[in-house]
Amino acid sequence: MALRSITLLFCSTLGLAGQTGKPDVLVQKLVSEISLDRIGTTMKHLGDFGTRSVFSDTDEPGNGIKAARTWIYNELKSYSPRLEVSYDPWKVKKQTRIFRDVELVNVVAILPGTSQPEKRILITGHYDSLAIVTREGAGDFRASGDGATDAMDAEKSALSPAPGVSDDASGTAVVMELARVMSQYKFEKTLVFVAFAGEEVGLVGSTLYADRAKAEGQKIEAVLNNDIVGNDVSGDGRAQSGLVRVFSEEPADSSSRELARYVRETAQKYVPAFRADPVFRNDRFSRGGDHTPFVANGFAGVRFTTPAENLGVQHTPNDTFDRASPAYTANVAKVNAAVAASLALAPSAPEVNREVTTGANKGRQLPNLARGKSLYDAVLRWKDAAADDLAGYAVVMRPTTSPFWEREIFVGKATEYTFEGLSIDDIIIGVKAIDKDGNESLVSPYIAPPYPRRAIELVQ
């Protein structure tokens, strides 16, 4: 098939983006098994540990972070013998917000993949909590953001009650509920469920985990980080129960941004009554989360957060269960389940770059997109994803100024496609792989690397 002109491309002859893959019955089934009751029970139970400050590492039963992680570990263990549950301990030296040497322990549950086990999808949240007590004379502060942590008395904060139900017992409940439901099924790729420690003292558990993953050359295809997904009424009384924000780092076609687009489309497909709305920045203004160290290491990661943050309650003893909405958290969990399952069943994103073998660009990876013999066509090529259950590929496109893919065309098992008379300068094109059950890979966009800075030699 050949298509003429950009006008035609953006008219109705092509399918709307995101509609190619039909829903997979397995994904539909597991989304329907997400239990509101279990999520509520988990959020309440985690809040009942009093505090989960990283400095509350005592042996007191039922109280503090050690009791909390023992409970999380045992719960994960109980879900399925196929879940490989472990502690991931780190001895961290006194520094910045860490006022004494402390042991931080992530809790990890791995569901090994069947046919593509080296590829990993992470579903994450943090189980530590924090209530901020300010230093004497530090003056007024708002409970969250706006310099509160700069004015924090770390030692006094460590002793304060910190139920942390929305931040982030809710994200931990999402992680645990997905581990429970998904461990009853098999997936091609490996699913990794992580409850991080030390988020509240500087993303410490996630940074150590992400740096090690990078050093080991782990193939992490996506990090779905859930942090503050427990409430849908903000401090000024506004209720926003119908959507969750999905934060992703720049630039416009970074792997994290493609993941955010994927989350949006997958939510439309499997959880149509609820929206996953991308926000085009890495996190809330001037703030960070446990996806951030993964993004910094070159992995694709997004953060799920309620649009109704209760900023007067966050990081205080008042982040309690009675202010939370497990029904809201359950919707966020359903989106996570649909995305994680789709990705774990799908082929990987097609390779759209080629290595240049001659000339000035020798050795560089450049997009395999060209103007063709006519000089006025768009000719794109990609590498075969070599998946057993591949149905074929879809080409997607949007104007350079548009946030989301607008059109797509299914091209079967081709590894090359030509749009006649289409300027490659004016649109962004990408390719995704789709399996026989309708599960789609992330999109690989054709993006030229930035022009490198270079020095011009002058005659002396």
Ligand SMILES: [Zn+2]
């Ligand atoms: Zn948090």
